[in-house]
Amino acid sequence: MSLFPKIDPPKRLLLGPGPSPVSPEVREAMSRPVLGHLDPIFLRIMDETMSMLREVFRTGNRLTLPMSGTGSAGMETCLVNLVEPGDEVLIGVCGVFGTRMVDVAERCGARVDTVKADWGSIIDPELFRRALAGKKYKITAVVHAETSTGVLQPLEEISRMVHEQDGLFLVDAVTSLGGAALHLDQWGIDACYSGSQKCLSCPPGLSPVSFNERALEAMRRRRQKVQSWYLDLSMIEKYWGSERLYHHTAPISMNYALHEALRAVVGEGMEACWSRHQEVHREFLREMTSLGIEPHVAEGQRAPMINAIRIPSAADDAEVRRRLYEEFNIEIGAGLGVLKGKIWRVGLMGHGARKESVAALAEALRTILS
Numbered sequence: 001m002s003l004f005p006k007i008d009p010p011k012r013l014l015l016g017p018g019p020s021p022v023s024p025e026v027r028e029a030m031s032r033p034v035l036g037h038l039d040p041i042f043l044r045i046m047d048e049t050m051s052m053l054r055e056v057f058r059t060g061n062r063l064t065l066p067m068s069g070t071g072s073a074g075m076e077t078c079l080v081n082l083v084e085p086g087d088e089v090l091i092g093v094c095g096v097f098g099t100r101m102v103d104v105a106e107r108c109g110a111r112v113d114t115v116k117a118d119w120g121s122i123i124d125p126e127l128f129r130r131a132l133a134g135k136k137y138k139i140t141a142v143v144h145a146e147t148s149t150g151v152l153q154p155l156e157e158i159s160r161m162v163h164e165q166d167g168l169f170l171v172d173a174v175t176s177l178g179g180a181a182l183h184l185d186q187w188g189i190d191a192c193y194s195g196s197q198k199c200l201s202c203p204p205g206l207s208p209v210s211f212n213e214r215a216l217e218a219m220r221r222r223r224q225k226v227q228s229w230y231l232d233l234s235m236i237e238k239y240w241g242s243e244r245l246y247h248h249t250a251p252i253s254m255n256y257a258l259h260e261a262l263r264a265v266v267g268e269g270m271e272a273c274w275s276r277h278q279e280v281h282r283e284f285l286r287e288m289t290s291l292g293i294e295p296h297v298a299e300g301q302r303a304p305m306i307n308a309i310r311i312p313s314a315a316d317d318a319e320v321r322r323r324l325y326e327e328f329n330i331e332i333g334a335g336l337g338v339l340k341g342k343i344w345r346v347g348l349m350g351h352g353a354r355k356e357s358v359a360a361l362a363e364a365l366r367t368i369l370s
């Protein structure tokens, strides 16, 4: 007999900045029997996962695998493997996650310069042009969908400028992967990381990462060992590659979940997934307009899967979110940093990117705000 009752979490409609709703199929996959991390059947599951991740990232990169850990582990993986002390790194900052990249890069010993935009706008590619014209950077990094502001940063022009200078282009696709067009190979993205819990609709816990040959070459040319043993890709690729060398015990059930979640995304097709997110985003904007609620981000800069809307002046931020939880079982996100108390963030991601989610939220807000 335990002193504590069994947990009994309610079935919330997760329309916050992540995690997103997890399908019954993915939850069921997590409850299947745990295998050993070197069991031939688990090894096959790993191979299939890598192959589906390549499809989702739109890449032929051999090194495409899920790191054990959340999106921040993916961020650290890319930076600890690519950065050596003293390296020059340029980072685009217009929200929490660009700011976090700066922190991580500095902890790796990088000399970091930033180009910035207001929270709620994209970073003007011209700022990258000027910065890149003035100095040679080993790595230029940017967040694709800035979850703290709802902005989708265009990548292709920045990528071209970075490559003219022979630098490496690193992209945070934690929130965008699966919810908006992203083509690693076509767009010249050298290293990229994501998270399992956003548009892939898997619980949090894994971070898909992909490195192309240029990024691998930069790793091979390192003068020093990667300072993180756990995130050193040169060892991890020996477990995920043909050598199958034990590195750490893979989180088996999480990998089952990701495999099932990827089956759904790849089964739907990437283009279909991206347009579903776009369509649901448009439906959301229509509903919010009918409620007199305005988007925070200008048209043409909005991330479809994470929607920043301005809190109506008569509404009490915390009280509305509390009532959404308690009366309607719906989660949305509060504003962060300078946007705290000014915006709500509505995630329409993965399994949650459906017109029914929009209708349920609009109905609840209509009741609360009236």
Ligand SMILES: Cc1ncc(COP(=O)(O)O)c(C=O)c1O
Pocket: 017, 018, 070, 071, 072, 073, 075, 097, 143, 145, 146, 147, 148, 172, 173, 174, 175, 195, 204
């Ligand atoms: C754009 C972006 N980058 C990085 C992260 C960090 O991911 P995690 O919270 O899974 O560690 C997040 C999390 O929301 C994110 O939205």
